[in-house]
Amino acid sequence: MKTKHWLILILAAAAILRLWNLSVGDLTGSDEVLYSFRAIGLLDFDLAKQQTTPLEWTDPNVPWWAKLSFHDHPPLVFLVQNVFMKIFGENYFAFRLPSAIFGVLSVYLVYLIIQQLNPSKKIALLASSFTAVTVNHVYISRLAIQESYVIFFLLLGSLLFLKSLRQDKYLLWLGLALGLSFLTKYTTFILVPIFISYLLFFQRDYFKNKKLWLAILMTLAISSPILIYNIQLYRNFGHFDFQISYIFGQQPEVWKAAPGKEEIGSLMNRLRNFIPNLYKTNSPVFISLFFISIFSLMSRDKRFLDLSLFWLIILMFFVGPTNRFLTMLTPFIAMETAWFFNDKIKFISILLSAFLIFEVLYSFNSQILAYPFGPQFWAFSKIRYDQYDWGYRELDKFLRKELEGKMPLMALNLRYKFLEAIQNKAIAQGKAGDLEIYPALIIYDYNFHESAQLWNLERLQIYHAWPILKTEEYLSMLNQNGSDFFEKAGIKTYYFIKPTEKLPLKRADKLTNAGALFEQELLKNNIFPAALYNKRGDEVFRIYKF
Numbered sequence: 001m002k003t004k005h006w007l008i009l010i011l012a013a014a015a016i017l018r019l020w021n022l023s024v025g026d027l028t029g030s031d032e033v034l035y036s037f038r039a040i041g042l043l044d045f046d047l048a049k050q051q052t053t054p055l056e057w058t059d060p061n062v063p064w065w066a067k068l069s070f071h072d073h074p075p076l077v078f079l080v081q082n083v084f085m086k087i088f089g090e091n092y093f094a095f096r097l098p099s100a101i102f103g104v105l106s107v108y109l110v111y112l113i114i115q116q117l118n119p120s121k122k123i124a125l126l127a128s129s130f131t132a133v134t135v136n137h138v139y140i141s142r143l144a145i146q147e148s149y150v151i152f153f154l155l156l157g158s159l160l161f162l163k164s165l166r167q168d169k170y171l172l173w174l175g176l177a178l179g180l181s182f183l184t185k186y187t188t189f190i191l192v193p194i195f196i197s198y199l200l201f202f203q204r205d206y207f208k209n210k211k212l213w214l215a216i217l218m219t220l221a222i223s224s225p226i227l228i229y230n231i232q233l234y235r236n237f238g239h240f241d242f243q244i245s246y247i248f249g250q251q252p253e254v255w256k257a258a259p260g261k262e263e264i265g266s267l268m269n270r271l272r273n274f275i276p277n278l279y280k281t282n283s284p285v286f287i288s289l290f291f292i293s294i295f296s297l298m299s300r301d302k303r304f305l306d307l308s309l310f311w312l313i314i315l316m317f318f319v320g321p322t323n324r325f326l327t328m329l330t331p332f333i334a335m336e337t338a339w340f341f342n343d344k345i346k347f348i349s350i351l352l353s354a355f356l357i358f359e360v361l362y363s364f365n366s367q368i369l370a371y372p373f374g375p376q377f378w379a380f381s382k383i384r385y386d387q388y389d390w391g392y393r394e395l396d397k398f399l400r401k402e403l404e405g406k407m408p409l410m411a412l413n414l415r416y417k418f419l420e421a422i423q424n425k426a427i428a429q430g431k432a433g434d435l436e437i438y439p440a441l442i443i444y445d446y447n448f449h450e451s452a453q454l455w456n457l458e459r460l461q462i463y464h465a466w467p468i469l470k471t472e473e474y475l476s477m478l479n480q481n482g483s484d485f486f487e488k489a490g491i492k493t494y495y496f497i498k499p500t501e502k503l504p505l506k507r508a509d510k511l512t513n514a515g516a517l518f519e520q521e522l523l524k525n526n527i528f529p530a531a532l533y534n535k536r537g538d539e540v541f542r543i544y545k546f
Helices: 003-019 030-041 054-058 076-088 092-117 121-133 135-140 147-166 168-182 186-202 204-208 210-222 224-237 242-247 267-281 284-296 300-319 323-368 382-387 392-403 417-432 450-464 471-481 514-524
Strands: 406-408 436-438 440-444 468-470 493-499 530-533 539-545
Touching: 003 092, 003 121, 003 323, 030 076, 030 092, 030 450, 054 224, 076 092, 076 147, 092 121, 092 135, 092 147, 092 300, 092 323, 121 135, 121 323, 135 147, 135 267, 135 323, 135 382, 147 168, 147 186, 147 300, 147 323, 168 186, 168 210, 186 204, 186 300, 204 210, 210 224, 267 284, 267 300, 267 323, 267 382, 284 323, 300 323, 323 382, 392 450, 392 530, 392 539, 406 417, 417 450, 440 450, 440 471, 450 468, 468 471, 471 514, 493 514, 514 539
Parallel strands: 406 436, 440 468, 440 493
Antiparallel strands: 493 539, 530 539
């Protein structure tokens, strides 16, 4: 079979593993929902009381610069997800699709990078095969978080850098790619020490090239939104954005909590956890092959790969070897491993074929099936639980069906003017679209997983103006305004949503019993629920409609 046919087959396998059943799994991982929720309206707000944003500090007079970026991350991922949700709707497939596309493109970039370093098509095909099927890259390509984008730009920047060493016309393209990468996530800055160290060691004369400095200006111009945002943030509030302020040791009072930073631990913890976490987040066979391949480090042709892997590992010790960050190593591990086995393919081709088949099955079991088979580690990776199918998605489906083609009779007052403006826009669009006015109120038990609550309920209230209240809020309003308050307002249909213990719920120290007491009152009044079940047959929600 010709090389191009093998490459098409590899890319097809990569696409299947990343796109098949892409919507599986709930939004109980906080990062995925925090990006997707904000991407809907490019809104830097997510109800986090201990990590407020410039929109909240400046409401109602939000300055122009506050919309250039987000308080905790650059804007590109949010922009891309916003476009995809405008095309495909507010759903799991839409906000995960860009990650899957970047994942498939990354497989192709691995092939092109090897082609730049070594004419051997066998190494290029093997490296892209490893990247296509290994579980860690499949996993990150199926989540609506930044790392799939980051990996793509790490590889694209590396490819353009290598091309520019032969033809400096690629330097401006490299500047463009770097600018976009910095707008994606600050971890992509690792490309700077990779490129500088390579030039210092092996091609020092390149610093005299004028196009290199033009490329740097191009990078600064493309990434200027985050530069302007941080300058203005410092001028007005005395600190930079969340990530940069953390790097510089700033501790703004408005950010009392540092989600994700608590997991980092001490340097000794990071060192101690690095290899165990590599094994936990990859298949045992793939990572074992990599450690065997370490014996080929620093061969002349692949010193760029070795330097890249060195700096990325240094980055892991800085940011912490968590599941999502370790995925940045995966394509470089794949390239190192393929390089080592290149001249051994004839002797172990059967073993490599068996490994690739095993890796496909391992990835399929870990990521595509709603509930994996077999023992964890040997049959599937623990990263499956980052998007496990608990059953919160069943509520999403139920509410979509109930509210489709309808608009609310009334919207509840919200704390901020910028949120009211979003609700007013939603109501105006509903009227313009001649939607049916539905006089409904949604009440829910407060014992709800925070991330799932943000997507399933707060999204409907903020972006679509549906009146939604916690049980405690609903009862408090009745006590203050009379038991017929909502009837007088025109509400005719009520929903009460009660999650069961089969779901991950709110933190134990925040659980309340108001929802359980309210449910008992409904049952006493002969109001009975409809049950929602997850794919395993567990009852996950009881929905009272009255």
